[in-house]
Amino acid sequence: MPRRAARAALPLPDLVVLVLQGGGALGAFQAGVYEALIELGIELDWVAGISIGAVNAAIIAGNERDQAVGKMRTFWEGVSSALPSLPTPDNDWAREWSHMAAAGQVMAFGVPGFFTPRFPPPAFAERQTPEAISFYDTAPLVATLDRLVDWDRVNRGKVRLSVGAVAVETGNFRYFDTTCDTVDARHILASGALPPGLPPVEIDGTWYWDGGLVSNTPLEHVVASANEDMLVFQVDLFPARGVRPHDLEEAWSREKDIRYSSRTRRISDGLVRRRKEHRLIDRMLDKLPQEYAELPEVKAVRRMVDCKALNVVQLIHEPPAWQTGARDFEFSRSTMEVNWALGRAAVEAAMKDGHLLAESIAEGRSDSFAVQSNALRPKAEPDVS
Helix, strand or coil: CCECCCCCCCCECCEEEEEECCCHHHHHHHHHHHHHHHHCCCCCCEEEECCHHHHHHHHHHCCCHHHHHHHHHHHHHHHCCCCCCCCCCCCHHHHHHHHHHHHHHHHHHCECCCEEECCCCHHHCCCCCHHHCCCEECHHHHHHHHHHCCHHHHHHCCCEEEEEEEECCCCCEEEEECCCCCCCHHHHHHHCCCCCCCCCEEECCEEEEEHHHCCCCCHHHHHHCCCCCEEEEEEECCCCCCCCCCCHHHHHHHHHHHHHHCCHHHHHHHHHHHHHHHHHHHHHHHCCCHHHHCCHHHHHHHHHCCCCCEEEEEEECCCCCCCCCCHHHCCCHHHHHHHHHHHHHHHHHHHHCHHHHHHHHHCCCCEEEEEECCEEEECCCCCCC
């Protein structure tokens, strides 16, 4: 039987994970998702993030459950404080104009508590230094994280934390994980050091950039590193699917969706499909006569089979029509509130048919779900369960 079924809205398996994609200002959507999950009584064992997902993940892992939402609210209200919510006509044209103006202000002046423009500019800095290869300084984010995150709790608390970054000189991807690393603000900054805007971060002699350059979702790392029945809430900030653009502005937006979605749908569906296939293989091996079951190659296959249940719920930010390709660096208060509310709404939509997920967990199946038509639906694929 699944554990912790009494308090939560769902029966929960051995491991409950929140996976957070990179996406700058869109990270407010993740905050809304987390707030809604906590209200449903769903407690996390592990949170993994890339870029802004790493920032949100650190706040979650570095605070008591009842305080984490408040600290996330403090962070998001802080970074949006320079662009207050002003009355705007309720039409897409006006919202888009305001949205683009806010993004322009961020480019010119930075984001409070996050990053500031360099002065003097990079052209006047010493070559090969962080100052020479980035437009902004992220020192304010270090102070913000140290104020909002208890690093002792991150490294010794009950919520595991993983954040991904890529080595500048080798291109190798690495996850910093509290099961084997001592994580601090440097690792979070490294995970979100998107060039050429933000500077690389040096950790133990190696310089790192944003993990989203290689993979914008930590799902594969999570699944490969666990050996329990697992429920994953995968929060994606860029939709992989979209319509053909009508103009250059839409082309910019669509290109960014494709680049940063990182094939998340294919990855999640493929991992779940593999678990289903492994279960079929395990059943077939159980039917072998004893003399075949003892063969070395049969034993080797059995060791390769992973029959633990994996359920993935994909919650995708679907941007309003007025949000353009600038939406990942538009930190206005009004847009932040919209994205936060969209995150809450995604969880609420998922719970409309939450019994489908509950049944899969309770029966030990592996399934992949997504919010479609404002409700939770299993993703269409051949049933090999």
